[in-house]
Each structure stands twice: as C-alpha cells, then as structure tokens.
Amino acid sequence: MKVKFLFISLLFCLFNNSVSQIIVNNNNPFNNAISLVDSILLGGGVVSSNHTFQGDAIQIGYFNAVNTNLNMDSGIVMSTGDINSLDPNFNGVINLPVNNVSDPDLLTVANSVPGLIGQTFSVSGIFDAALLEFDFIPNSDSLVFNYIFGSNEYLTWVNSEYNDVFGFFISGPGISGPYSSPPGFPNGSINIATVPNSNPPLPITISSVNNVLNSNYYINNTNVFQTLLCNGFTQKFQAYASVQCGQTYHIRLALADGSDANLDSWVFLEAESFSSNNTIGLSSGIADSDTLLYEGCNSAYFNFERTDTVGDFTVHFDFNGTAIMGLDYDSIVDSLVIPSGQLVDTLFINPILDSISENTETVVLSVVYQDCSGQLDTSSATIYISDYTPLQITVLDSVNICDQIGEVALINSNLYGGLEPISINWSNGSNSDSIIVSPQNTELYSVSVYDNCDQEVHDSCMVWVQCPIENINIFTPNNDGINDFFIPINLDQYPNPSIMIYNRWGQLVYENENYQNNWDGSHYLSGEQLNEGLYYYFINPESEKFDYKDININYSGIIGQVQIIRD
Template sequence: MKLFITPLLLLLFTLPIAGTSQISVSNTAPYDSEQYLVEDILLGNGVSASNITFSGEPTQIGFFNGVSSNIGLDSGVVMYTADIATIVPGGTGIDDFSTPASQTDSDLITVAQSVTSNPSANQITETHDLADLNFDFQVVGDTVEFEFVFASDEYLTYVNTEYNDVFSFFLSGPGISGPYSSPAGFPNGAVNVALIPNTTDPITISSVHPGLNSQYYIDNPANTTVSLNGFTTVVKVKYPVECGENYHFRFAIADCGDGALASAVFLKAGSLGSEGIGVSSFANFAGVQGGNIIGEACGQAGFVFSSSNVNEPDTIRFTISGNAEMYDDYLSFPDSIILPIGVASDTIWVTILQDFLFEDMDTLEITLLGNLGCNTATLYIQSIDQLNAALTLDSINICPPETGQLVAEIAGGWEPYYVSWNNNGGLGDTVLVSPDITTFYNANVVDACGSVRTLETSEVWVQCPVAIANIFTPNGDGINDLYSAVNLDDYPNPTITIYNRWGKIVYYMEDYQNDWDGTHYKSGNDLKEGVYYIVVSPNSPKYQYTEHKDTVIQKTLSGYLQLMR
C-alpha cells in the first residue's frame, strides 16, 4: 500500500514476500569499501555522492542479498549494531568488538527520547555500537528518495523500555532547517526523514510493533531466513530538495541502554535516486577542476546532461543564452542531446575562444525545455590577456665567483607561470647563474593555460676587471713577446691605443686580440725602447676605472708602458 505523509515527506510501506531460504551478507572486497557500497550499490539514477565516510567497526556495514529471505528487499547495503555476519540465521546479534562500544550520540538519544508512546524514553541516556555512514550528494530532480527496512532483535521483549534501539536518516542542506546537528558547510541543522506516516514520530521498536502501527510490522520469531525477531515493511522515503545543490546524508543506527541485542537497517540497492532531467556546467581551468569558471582558450568546459530514466531513450532540448557571443567567445554547439537506453548522462563540450578584450566575465547559460528538474546551468568565461614576457637586461657581466641575476618580467596570461632557462639556468622568473665562460641564456614561459612565450637572449659575460701590464719585452725570446693586459681576453672587442712620448699614436686596434708585437701599426717597424702611454677600452658597462665625468672615459683605463727589448 502507499501512504503519503505530507507534501514534504513520503513513506511507503509494502509487505514482503516470504522466502524459502535465508539472507546472505558480505563485507569482503569490494564490499569492505564504504565508497563502493554507496556509489555502486546504494545509488540509483539522478544522484551523485562525494565525501563518503563510515565510522564504526568495519564488520558493521556491508552488502546483503535478501532474495531468499523474507526481509522484503532483494539486495543492498546493511548497517548493523553488531557484526553483520550474525544477521544470517544462527547468529547471536551480540557484538564481540574489542573496543569500547558505548557512546553518547546526542542526536540519536534525542530521537529515541522523542517516542512519546514509550514510558521509559527519558531513561535512554546512552548509545552503543554506533554505525554511522555520511556522504554529500547532489540530485538532478527536485526530490531525493530511497527505500529501507528497519529490523531488531530487541523485538518484542524490550518494546517500551530503555532498551529502545534507534536509527535515523539525518538530511541537511539548502532549504532545510532542523533540530539535529549537521556538518560544516550545512549550517542550518538537519531533519530526520525516517518517520511513521502522517506523524512526526521516528521509527523505533517502541513506535512500530504489534500494539502500535502494527500494519507496518512483520513478526519474525522463528528467525528462519533472517536472524532478527522483527522488522518493518519496506519504507520509501521521498523528500524535496533543490536540484544541483549540495546536500548531506547521515545514516546512523545504534543500540540504546546496552549492546546485548542488535538492530539493523537494510538500504535497498539502487533506490537512492532522483527523478528528472538535469544539466550542470563544469570547467577544468588553470588546474582547478569541477568549477563553473573557464578562462578564454584555457582548459576544458562543457555541460553535463543527466536523466533518472535509463529505460527509454531521452532527447533533451535546451536554449542557449547569456552575454557571451557565438564565434567571438565560443564555437557553436547543438541545442539538443540524445541519451540512449541505458545511458544516464552525457556531455556537450564547449570550445571557448580568446578575444583579447579584457572585460567583465561573460556568461553562457543553458536552460532545459519542459523540465521540472535542474533547469539551468551557467558557464562563466574569464577574460585573459595575451601572455607577454621580456628580460629586464639583455646582458650582464660577472667575475667569478660572482653570480648573475636573470629576471623575466611576465604579464598577461594566467598564473601560475612555469619559467625554464636553457644552459642549466634553472626554473623560475628570477634565477642566479654562474657560468665559467660567457654564456647566452633564454627562457620559455608557459602559463596555466598552456600559452608559451620564448624570451630573447640574455648574454652573461664572464669578465673580470682589466689590469694594464706596464712592462713589455718583444725581443723574440718567446716570453712576453705579445702584449696582453690582465683579463683583457674576457672581453669580445676591446680597443687599445698606444702613444709615444710626443702624443703620436703608434698603435691602434679596435678589436684587440692580444697580438701586438711592439711594431708601428702602420709602418710595421719595430718601436724603440722607451716609455709609452697606453689606453685600453674594454667596452664593458660594468667596471668604472676613473672618476671622470665622461661615462665613456670612466670605463677606460690607461697608464705608462715600458717597452724593452
């Protein structure tokens, strides 16, 4: 039978079909993973889950197959206040956990104490053997629904006592405000959606039994197929939510008073779903995945269309709007998509273009036609300037063991930037280098969008200060026959000028190669022994040799040279 509680909450109770064998359970791989149990067993169409966690003993949760039992569900996820292996006929239902099993879960105690039909409700002050499953979820429709059965070994001996085992399904999220606690990110509290039809009473052994709400109770004293003394008929929960928003479920069950006898909740496989067609936007932008902001010509973006009905093909039609302009901001894409039989979702990829106009964010919006689910989704397009990069200096001079600093100035594009220098220059927009010889460096700059710029070359001259040798002996003995100033060979095109005592130029060379042999630069005749005046211009901007006001002369050094044969 179907019973509607309110427009906000639907609980359906249906009678199970008797079986001839028994239930089976497993918490070995892959059923030892709460993520697998939720994503691959519990979830149906139209719902996605994340941040899945379970607290309790690992043996308190697993998979069940109820086809050959009278539990009323074919299969699904079971949570138990003892080892799930003891649900199989012959089990004791008493925990053998090595860790202390007593807790004080204030929300579950509040739920248990709220059963006004139980005269001992106020004596329930502690919980035991808590099994606690939590996850966030989103839906494609405007409701979320699932089916379950509650069962207990406390039936019927401990009805209306302080041993009133309790379970709840706490729901929190947008549009929901409730008295129970909720995790960070869901500030308005939670509601318990496991209620008896047309009441605000939770389902416990003291609210559903032969003396109260008996139409929803199944007695199981023989424990033939399931080792639990009683259980509810199948309950279907349906609750309104906002499509595309983030919600949180907490499925919790615990013993009350002591842990001597256990209780279980069976969640039907594939029943946690949402009816409707949904659309959502996504973007993988600059290393951030899953948002709805995409940069121009940067990353991947698109719209995901999903349907809760996979038994029939579905043609989803939609309109395209927003202030983004086709062919300026994005390439055209179709205004419909077909989901074949068996396909719950598909994606339309959108190519975002770069218009090199830095402006406010553009929007690209999809609106589904004739749908009551998640009707709209929006992509926000971030303007990105063209990537530009340049070196602050085209050349620098160092004298070992000095280091030179290379700096790349970067603008535009999208951070972070990846800068790599050749010739072992290193990584980063600013690097220190110390080559042994004059070396040319350039850098490649790559931004988060994959745009690349190659910088012009920066030359690092290995040049130490020049010192003039003041004695020169070009006498053919192989020693000091060619004039060489100290460190002058570090410079590519030094100029050297030599004057005699009367101020006449006797030697001049603009690209001196340490090859003057003491002859006149024009006649080629040997110069006489004596004192000459030498001027050396290394043509380097780094070193200053005089305090002269002329900057050219500052970087020129001079002195007397004794020529001896």
C-alpha cells in the first residue's frame, strides 16, 4: 500500500532572484468552471457554453508559474488531490478530496497503455476523478490548446498498476470515436491527449512518458530547487483536433488516480491557448528544453502550425510587450512564409544581454486572421525574458603562508552572478566554492567556473610559502664549502629580494635588486675580497605578508649586522 507524503520544508538557500515558486488559487472566481474556462483558458476564435466541473472544489483552480521551471506561465490546474500541495510556500492544511466521481473512459485509456508499450500491468480502477466539460464553437477548421501532465507517481511507480491517467475527449460533427459523448453528440468521442507522432496514438501517462520511454518529453523535478512540489512532468504538449468552422463541439478534460487514491497527479492547461485561429496554430516555448529564458543566454521561439501543406502560406504578425525589439531582443521581420509541403515553421527570439537591472520583460506576438464568418480576430502568444547577471569570479592574486608554523591558505572563489547549476573546478581537484591548502613550496592554484548559460570564467591565486626572515650574525667566505655565502634564514623563500651591504664607515660595498643568496664577501664593483669585520645589511624581501619596519621613506625591510670571518 502506498502512502501519500507531502513534504513542505522551509528552504534556506541563496538562489537566483529571477526564479519564483508556483502560486495556486482556487478561491472565487477560480473555483467556477465558467470563469476558469472563459476568463483563463480560452484564446481567440472560440465561444464556449454549458460549462460543468465534477470533483471536489479543491481539485481545480488557477496557477501562476512565471519564472518557474514548468515552462508554462499560467492557466488552469486540475489535480487528483488538493492543488495547494503544489505550492512549496503553502503553510495551510492540505485536504483530501471528497469525491465519488467516475469516468469509465479513463479506465479504458489507462488499460490501453500497457499493450502499446510492451507491458502487462493492469489498472484496477480510477479514483479522485476531476472532469471539466463544456461546449464550444470554433471559428476555423482546427482546435489547439497547450497542456502539461505532472505526477508524484514518477518515477517509482512507472510500469505498475498505479498508472494515473488523463484524457481530452472531444465529440461533435465529423468526429466518431470509441469513447462516450453526451446527448446531442451521437458518434462518440476521441482522446486527443496522446504522445506526439505516436502510431497508434499512445495516451500520455507516467508509463508512456518518463526517463526511459519518450524521455525527450520528460522533465525530472527531483534533486533540483523545486519551484513546484511535483516529482516530474512532461514538456509542454499541444492538443490538436480537426473541426468544422461554426459547428458545436463538446470536450471533456478528465484526470484520475489509477488503482488507488494516493500520490497526486496534475494537468496544467495553458492560459489563452484553447483557440481556433483559422488555419494557423500559435504557440511559444524555450529552445533546447530550457525552462526559463535569460538575456544573452538562450533562445525562445514562436511556432506557427497550419492544417494542410498545400502551397506557400504567409503569416503576418505584430510584436508588442514590454521588451523593445533591437534593444532587448534581435530585430525580426513581421512575416514568414511556411513553404509548400510543410505544416510548421518556427520564429526564434534571441534576447540581448544589456546588463541593465530590469523586471521580467515580455515579447507578445499577435497574428491577425479571418474567421469562418469573415470577421477579423487576433491570436497572441507571450515569451518572458529574465535578466542574466554575467558570471564573475574574484580570487586573491596571491597569499603568503609559513609552513614552519603550520599556516594554511584559504582561497575563496567569490562567485557572483551566473545561472545555476554552476560547476567549479580547482586545479587541485576540488569542486567547492573555496579551498584550504598548505603546499610545501610556492604553488599556483587555478580555478575554472562554468554556468548553465555556457559561460565560463577563470582565475588563479599564487600561494607563496614564505616564513619570516631571520637575522644571522656571521658567515665565513673562505671557500671551504661551509657557510661561504651570506644567506639569512628563510630568505631563499622570497623570489626577488633586494639587499644593500655597508661597511662600518657607511660606504656601500654590495647591492643587488634580485639577490640570489650568492654574496661571498666581495666588493660589488671591484670584486675584491672585503676585509674581515662587521658589516651592516638592509634587506627588502618584497613581501606583502610581513610588516617589516620602514628603514627610510623609500625602503622597508630588515636591518642587521653580520661579521665576516675568513680563517
């Protein structure tokens, strides 16, 4: 027996501020079938009537998913449970539906799937059904609308009896099908909720679209920042039906749990997508199956689909919205031609990165067409553009540590901007935001960072292993191979120190701006061996780590004295 779990967690995280979480609402008027259909679902070219909803009122309502990963901005949501369970921020009571609604056609659809996909499971019954029905009159010879199916049955119960099911059953003139239809529509109905291009038509369930079968249509919503509490959902599909202009049709949008009443499923119906727009169907989306559109990062598209392939077909359109063509997205012509023999053509939108902080912008494309009564009507689709903050990294140029006293270096990547998920690769193999290192010798650590916008940045930090220089007071340049050179302790850890040596009368006897521990007690000009005795040295190690005292206005470092002894 499965148990229905609802995980509502308080998430403490830093996340791109352009990502939002779904909002659902089934308060009045969003619990009324007439308002939901006429004010939200319908697009151009359709008139509806005789609206009904069967199910618990908690199973239907309005959703706003702008800037979520659902790839559908708003519309109607139908559920086998309480629609509020989708909202990660909902802190009220999640109720169970009180529901005795049934639909035998849904059971038939559910049990048609196993044989079509090479499986043998069987669905024993349907539960928590939600049915939205209405009549409509199209103004053209086609009907289209957009939808997404999601379920918490994913992926645990794929190819099992818990095969939650939905169907879009349409009936009317010119349609004859195996499923039931209401009085006045005597020839039955067909189900138009099927996997695109499947033959025979394959109904959409968790077993027919998942990470193995038809995986190009599936989005896994686990192990990500969840903008809605749903384990998985499909890409946005477009339902299509051939109809007769000006005739009355009936559609039943139905959803139910399979074999038990646990673990919810949902159908999302896109706002203003239920339309009959002469010979052109209009839809929008984001390229490469992305779920959000960002400036300078990815592309979106408008799809134009006609009902036949005879001859070239020219589509004229206008652009509106808050985004400005040429500034916020590339300039685009105001028409395109769908060539003879081709049903669909696509217009791509490429947002421009302007590095200006702005609210989400819109690109609204409108197609003007003539309906079957000779009247002009308009169909529109909208694309939303979010800001993209370029990926940046700021790593310290260098840091100094002393290994002799156990010091370590903390190197932070200091990332800013970019698009999640972000990948970090340090030269030492770490993938963390920061690394702690303690090399034995001076070493360069580099980092490469990549984001989901295919942007990459690089930086590096030199970790100098440098301990404080310690004075010495004697050296013996007598060529016996022992202590023949002036080498203050730890000076060898500094790459280019400068040094000056003076005799007791203040005369400069040696200087080197890139000392390499090679002074043998000779004069720097004449090369003659200096007399034994006391000499004074000034060393500037050229280090930013240690606070060496100022020697004069132009020089800081170490002051000391050393005795030259040759015998």
